[in-house]
Amino acid sequence: MKFYHLIILVLFIVSCQSETKQKLGHTISLKPESIKKGKAIFEQKCSHCHNFKQDAIGPNLRGLTRRVETSWIKQFIKNPLQMVADNDSRATQLLETYKIPMPGFKDLSETNLDALLSYIHKQENQKLKNNNSLDVIKETIKDTLQYSHLVAELEFVAQAPATTQKPILARLNKLDCAGSSGRIFINDMRGSLYELRDKKVEPYLSLIDYNPDFIHEPGLGAGFSSFAFHPDFQENGLFYTAHSEPKLSKPSDFSLPDSIPAKIQWVVKEWKTKTPNKNIFKGDSRELLRIDFVGFMHGIQEMGFNPVTTKDESDYGMLYIGVGDGGGVIKGYPQVAQHGGSQIWGTILRIDPMGNNSKNGAYGIPPENPFVKQALLKGEIWSYGLRNPTRFSWDLYGRLFASDIGHKIMEEVNLIDSGQFYGWPIREGNFALNPNGNQSLAYALPDNDADYGATYPIFQYNQKDGVAISGGFFARGEKFRGKYIFGDIPTGSLYIGDLFEAKQRNLKKLKVSIHGKPTTMSKLTKSSRVDLRFGQDCDGNIYLLTKSDGKIYKIKENLIP
Structure with a gap:
């Protein structure tokens, strides 16, 4: 009887566990x-x-x-x-x-x-099938990055106004020089454009006051993402912004193909002030273009003018715009980004904001753009095959570099050339992807890789060293001269890349200190999510912006005294 009762007890326990x-x-x-x-x-x-x-x-x-x-x-x-x-x-x-x-x-x-x-x-439990017959590469980069012997000494500059409570005090996204004026501006993605004056962050323009449909939810990329001042701002009073609005707010200039549903619109506007020297914006604005996106992420995250070109060159006054894939690939619409230049998503655009030969007549398409004479391709496109181009920078030779946030395999910095394909969604870093399957899996490049025409990154790192690249700038000073300094958004790690060392494209981590004492951006922000961004002023000084606490730092001794 005891043995019988033991069996019953065991069955009861197993049954209860199964039921639980x-x-x-x-x-x-x-x-x-x-x-x-x-x-x-x-x-x-x-x-x-x-x-x-x-x-x-x-x-x-x-x-x-x-x-x-x-x-x-x-x-x-x-x-x-x-x-x-x-x-x-x-x-x-x-x-x-x-x-x-x-x-x-x-x-x-x-x-x-x-x-x-x-x-x-x-949602039912279902394992995604691997549709690629090649073997998955489990370790894309075996070793983590080494630290450089150089140290970036930081100087605290200013505290931005809080636009909400923690964990993201102020959604600072960009710091940039205002064209010929020598002034420094910063944006908060919740709708404010500030000027940095005498180490104080002063309000200049509220996008919300001029755009009733403006939204900055659900966070991450949505909101007031970027701005760019015309090189002649001091004379013409022109600058440009990108922001998000709800879907169907107005008819778009670029609608999604094949009845793919839109979730949000991104808008590029031109602003003109008659008093460029004033500390508060007063003037008018007009819309240049409007794009539908399949998701809230990977919208228009960056825009800029080449700061080293001159008035006698064709690139002067041309506005570059980074257009992400809207998350279309991961949502099951790879055709949004896999288009060869026939669609606008996953690209860098180059337009003439003072021209009028575009389809909507609000801007110009420069004649030297690579696809101008190809009827089935978009003349606005300068390059394509980018997942989420988040920051532009030009070196002193006038070459354009763009950081591109990866999905799960690689974070990239690309040297951008006219008409080039940068791989997404069939490549991430130097690895192949299956755009119709699980894009988290990496594969070796095929033997006929050259047939695909992909251009690969000059710098890349995987998730052993960071998660989402912030992009950065080329240093102009004695200490870091010619080196590209950038970082990782969530972790706050800093990197330094050198294109001119004997070992080409050398990439290392960069230590930081403040008041002469070693530290990390995570320690400075007292947060495990730093939300790091970079900026550069008119003199070439590089700045760090931390969303988690709304602080602004400058890397000291960047310039030649």
Whole structure:
């Protein structure tokens, strides 16, 4: 009898364990109205980092609610950093794997949390198939980057106004010289353009006051992303901005192909002030172009003028615009970026803002652009095959460089040439991808790689050293002369690249110090997510911007005394 009872007890325990496992997510509602509401929340707050097909910035969420306790998921969504601080094993493992700490959503009500989980729970557990017959490369770069013997000594410059509370105090995105004026401007993606004067961040223009449809949610790339002052700003008062608006706000100049649904629009505007010397903008604006995007991420993140060209050269006054793929590839629309120049997404545009031979008549298409005379291609395109071009910089020879944020394999810096294809979505770094499968998997380049015509990065690093490249600038001073200094957005790591050493394209990490004491950007910001950006003033000094605390630093001794 005892043996019989033991068997019954074991079967009961196993049954209970199995039942507990099956019950994961059993309290989650699958009512259609809850799923519909949850989908809207997911697309606004989660879709830029997560999907249900493959790992992205964050993990694939398909089947999550059937693997993890509902209470844990809710707690993690509310305050993931606190769970890491409390040494929760699952939260810690997620941070170690994906490197980027997830922002908390304390503002989500219990009702909205339940709706969000309803939508996630609706997605069935499914493993994405590998559609490439080649072997997956598990380790793209074996060794981590070494540190340079050089150290960047930082000087605190200014504190930006807070536009919300932590974890992102001020969404500082760019610092740049205002053309011929010698002035320095900075933007906050929540809608403000500031001037840096006497180590103070002073308001100059609020985009919200002039654009009633302006939005800066769901965060990350949305909002007031970039600006560029015309080289002759001091004389003509012209500058340009890029910002996001809701889908269908106005008819777009570039609509998505094949009935692909749009989620957001990006708008490029020209601003003209009659008083360029004034500290507050007063003037008019006009729209140059408007583009539909399939997702909230990878919009128009950068624009700029070549600062070293002269008035007698054809590149003078030409506006370069970085257009991302809108997340189209990871959302299952690889044709958005895989187009050979026939579409506008995943490109760098080059336009003449003072011309009028574009289709909408609001800007000009320069005659030396590579695809001007090809009827089926977009004349605005200067180069293509870029996933998310986030920062431009020109060296003293007038060569254009662009950083490109990768998906999961490589972060890139590319030397941009007219008409060149930079690989996305069939390449990331020096590796092949399957654009119709799991883009998180890397493959060796095929034997006939030259047939694809891809141009590869001059610098690249993988996720052993960083997660999302910020882009940077070429130093002009004695200490770092000619070297490209840039960094990684979430981790705050700094890098220094040298194109002219005997070992070509040498890339190393760059140490930082402040007041003569070694430190890191994470320590300075007291945050595990630094949100680092770079800027350069009219004299060539390089600046660091940290969104997490809204501070501005300058790298000292950059210029020749």
